[in-house]
Amino acid sequence: MSNLPTFTRPTLALAFGLEVAAVVTYGVWAWHTVPGPLRGPAAIGLPLAVAAVWGVFATAGAQVTGTTVVATPGPVRLVLELVVLGGAVAALADLGDRTPATWFGALLVLQLFLTRGRLRWLLAN
Template identity: 40%
Template sequence: MSLNPAMLAIRFLLELVAIASFGIYGWRSFDSPWKFLLVVLLPLIAAALWGTFAVPGDPSRNGEAPVSVPGTVRLVLELVVLFGGAAALWAASLPRWALISVIVLVIYQALAYDRIAWLLKA
């Protein structure tokens, strides 16, 4: 698996966008007082899932895994969080941003074929 710094930076930005998208959904889709709780809670849950479950030896994550999972589980988690962020934008009545997010994610996933192949083998 290549550790291209540009791809790692793009993936990090995509993670941040997805996590922020859950907060946007919480703020725009719920009434007070729930929106004040969900704008914080939803991104925290997404970030906790992202940071907790990892494949042992993943060089893009220091090789450490707080909770070890197989590569296929990690791949599904990544896809759920990243594309879930796009779905959150859609649900927050931001369809253009959701579509842009999906397009960027599909392009990224196509370019990250080596990581996907590694996760499927891990």
């Protein structure tokens, strides 16, 4: 296993911001799309489920602590990240205003470009 590239604080802040925004987006999306008495539980449960999956399925050595609950191959983790973050773009677009979705998507592309060394690392591990 090769060494994970290091990142600048702004790059880490961008990645963390996108992760938090994605989780919040899933809650807002659930609130606006799930009808009736399941609206509240969905608005709380969906973001919690996304955050749990995000935290549980990680590539060993890719976290600050270096540990993971379920060791996940790098390519699988990359797909998970693209599904979660790309899904947030789709959820924002589904809410009706394309501007936030466009901005989120643009920031996601920027983050992927800035962390292309990490993408190569994930694909190799």
